[in-house]
Amino acid sequence: MEIRQLHYFLMLCKELHFSEAAFKIGISQPTLSQQIRVLEDELGVPLFDRMGKKTAKTEAGELLECYALQVVQQLDNAKKAIADLNDLHTGRLRIAVLPSDLDYRLTEILIDFRKEFPNTKVQVFPTIESLTRVLDNDVDIGVGLKVEADSRLERIPFYTETYSLFVHEQHDYAQKKCITAAELAEIPLVMYPQGKCGRDLIDKWCVKQGITIDSVMETGSATSLFQLVREDIGATIQPSQLIENFHSLGIRSIPIENAPTRELDIVYRNDRYLSKAAKAFMKRMVEMF
Incomplete structure (x- = not known):
């Protein structure tokens, strides 16, 4: 054979x-x-x-x-x-990452990684199916929302963050120090479509808060959502740290009372050999976040 x-x-x-x-x-x-x-x-x-x-x-x-x-x-x-x-640092590193918002924060890591591993080809795949991609051996590392325990996987929790409301700087609520769930229910919002991880997390939180949000426009891109906020089409609910990426757009971030929270994991198969490059990348992720 x-x-x-x-x-x-x-x-x-x-x-x-x-x-x-x-x-x-x-x-x-x-x-x-x-x-x-x-x-x-x-x-x-x-x-x-x-x-x-x-x-x-x-x-x-x-x-x-x-x-x-x-x-x-x-x-x-x-x-x-x-x-x-042999310390060749060759080959490739394939990473599945939660799309739209996380990929905005990978650039700094990718730049530093390239300096240390110039001969390693890095492929980043934005997907909501990062866990499936890891289990199917399509990628080496998955980065996304917290996953359930699985005997086939190693899981590294690396970040927990809350969500905030993002509004145009001239919005009526732009100067508020905090906003309640009840107030959110009255605000026209631009959001991800239902079925997207970020949207589903927000919808589940709304159910617990006993509210329903009004989505006047939906797109699958964080960039387009913030552009819509800049044009005052509506506000959006996004991970709090994203204001660092869009601070020049004339947008304000407002903390949410009892805010939605997400936990992020790095996952990989425990039967796969993890190269020095893969370990170095994961270490950078943990240190940065």
């Missing part, structure tokens, strides 16, 4: 279609079929059921997939560990 065959096998497990799997691997369909047959002959059991145009994993295929994923992961871990041992 060869590593190459396991890669072929895993791609077919993912696609469950010989033509699609062969295309993504970059080989012909007959070559893929032949390699899978060689694997089945060696193991003495069929790994896939071929039902016309449909392909499904057998029980043996499901079992081999579980072990093959571990083999491929451990081989990747070994390569990364050896590269670290």
Whole structure:
């Protein structure tokens, strides 16, 4: 059994279609079929059921997939560990991060990181599915809202922050020292659409406060929301620290009484080798926040 065959096998497990799997691997369909047959002959059991145009994993295929994923992961871990041992600082670091507001605060970290690891390619993926991306091995590190305990994950709580109301500097409430939930319910707001992490957190808080907020306009970008506030279309509720990024827009931040709060985690799979670069990046995140 060869590593190459396991890669072929895993791609077919993912696609469950010989033509699609062969295309993504970059080989012909007959070559893929032949390699899978060689694997089945060696193991003495069929790994896939071929039902016309449909392909499904057998029980043996499901079992081999579980072990093959571990083999491929451990081989990747070994390569990364050896590269670290040689202090090459090469390769890539893939990070899934909660979009819109957190990515505004990563620039400083990315600049410093680049100076120490100039040969490491960094890819930042804004997504609300950071946990899923980590579990699927699509990224090395996930940064987002606090997650539930999971035996597959290491979790590093690194920041807790409250939310504030952001208004135009000429807004009636611009000089207020604090605002109540009842007052929020009377203010036209520009917000993220429902389904976005930040919006769902605010909506859950509103339920606990016994209020309903009035969203007059919704966008999925923190930049556009603050531009709308600048034009006095409405106010917005965002993490308090964002005023540092948008202080030049003529916007004021007002603390909220019993404010909504969010807890942020860094997560990664505990069966993956974490490179020096990944550890250095996480250390910077914790120190900055």
